[in-house]
Amino acid sequence: MAKTKIAVAIAILALFQVSCAAARRHGKPAHGDHDGDGTPAVMTVNGFKRGEDGGGAASCDGRFHSDDDLIVALSSRWYAGGKRCGKAIRITAESGRTVRARVVDECDSHGGCRNNIVDSSRAVWKALGLHTDVGEVHVTWSDA
Incomplete structure (x- = not known):
């Protein structure tokens, strides 16, 4: 159960980082x-x-x-x-x-x-x- 929660947290963090990187590439303020x-x-x-x-x-x-x-x-x-x-x-x-x-x-x-x-x-x-x-x-x- 604890391993599943850790895996979900890591997946959410990874998606957040990818989302932020994509936003920077697609016209967010410089x-x-x-x-x-x-x-x-x-x-x-x-x-x-x-x-x-x-x-x-x-x-x-x-x-x-x-x-x-x-x-x-x-x-x-x-x-x-x-x-x-x-x-x-x-x-x-x-x-x-x-x-x-x-x-x-x-x-x-x-x-x-x-x-x-x-x-x-x-x-x-x-x-x-x-x-x-x-x-x-x-x-x-x-x-x-």
């Missing part, structure tokens, strides 16, 4: 996603051109970028040591408008950037229909 709707963040405006408030060149490619480019710098945790360099993310404003932007830089959380920042170009704000004068807005983001 790292960066939260409940499938995106990760909550605060979007700030950044200048990526030489001499603007962004500081130095972008850490992904060592270049400066136009304010017309759809680009972002992510907080260190989300930047993931450069693993998201060059990759697209989807940013969704509270209005429901979305835009795809490319990760080009890190917003260094060890150097003063908060842990929940999507620091974006003026072009991202414009695409979302937002005014940069606001300075900060709540958004969600996910890997695109």
